[in-house]
Amino acid sequence: MGNLTSSSGPRIPNYKPEKVYLFTFPSVRCCPTISPFALKVESWLRLNGIEYEAIRSYSHWSKKGQVPFVEVDGREINESSFIIKELAAKFNKLDDLTAEQQAVSSMVEAMVDNHLVWSYSHYRMLVRKLPSSSRCGREWAR
Template sequence: MDSLLNWWAKSPKTVTFVASGAVAVCLWATARVVRRRRTGPRVANYEKDKVYMFNFPSCRTIVSVSPFGLKLETWLRLHKIPHTVTRKIMVWSQKGQIPFVELNGQEYNESNLIIAKLTEHFGVKDNLTDEQEGLARGLEMMLENQTVYSYFYYRYVEDVVNFINTWEFCGYLLRQFLYFTFPRGYGKKVFYHGIGRNSVAEMYDMGFQDIMALSRALGNKQFLFGDEPTTADCYAFGHLAQILYIPINYPHKKFMRESTPNLCEYVDRMKERFWPDWDKLSLENLQGSP
């Protein structure tokens, strides 16, 4: 026993890592068992044509730390689609993803596919020309397939400790484990994506150029395609809000404030229009919510 206590005293970081790993493995295994056993909808007594969304929890300054979840939830508000939101980290879809939704007892995954399905189901449509539709698609895919990897690299690799410290919805041990696992895992992800084969400076510059392209597309307009917001604005807001509102020093944040002030004003405008309850919701999932 004395030798164990001496080892504990001399190796607190190692002990914390091992304990955190054990906790994380238990949580992961439990979640997998729950997902495998689930055969019916999570919401059994659902209302017809009401969307039940499952999203990441909030932290003090942002409603969701997932740009994809924030995008989808903003889109639901844009089109005034009846919905409720559950914000938990251990409630995953059958594909192991967050966000996801249930509609009339059926689960739908992947935020872009969810928007396509709900657009069809509820008959909602943006009032855009064919040319605008093409531009919107290009901007959306730029954000989802390059910009996000650029700023995610900073928060999951270069400043992971400060980023994970905003996750008050996670317990202490799990946060300790994530400090170690996220940089390695995300480094591999961006490498196989392709963007991670470049230098860090080059990765960030790709993100800066995307942000500048979005700024030029917005110009002096209120929203990307005029006086009224569209689905493309939900995509832009979901990503740009991560950069501006999460309190870490993204290089992208400095770039936006210095080079694209119109986007900073635009993000605030989107928040004011669709999220009057932003501050309230941002405080609802603190202190180790499961």
């Protein structure tokens, strides 16, 4: 795949058009990623049937120093909410919502984002210190 840590040009030089390359942290036993924001993006991609490849590593950071980020058609997109909005427009997956429904949707999304980030902190501080027998015991399957 080339030099995935390069910050100039696309990280996937021979990318497949219309394919989303999701750069995220590695999987943990029970979950595809420890990042709630990456989990949000990956879940959205799966639910919408969009072809993607997850590139899981601790060494891939966006040009802005963020994870997750995606590349699609050689273009980098950052920040989970913005990634979803951009991809929804690109792949014609926009919801047909009223203005009130859009406002409620944005409110719920912000609430979930601000509360799910603590699950990552919980994992880092508590769960990864527990013996492996206390974890789920099976890898997350795509």
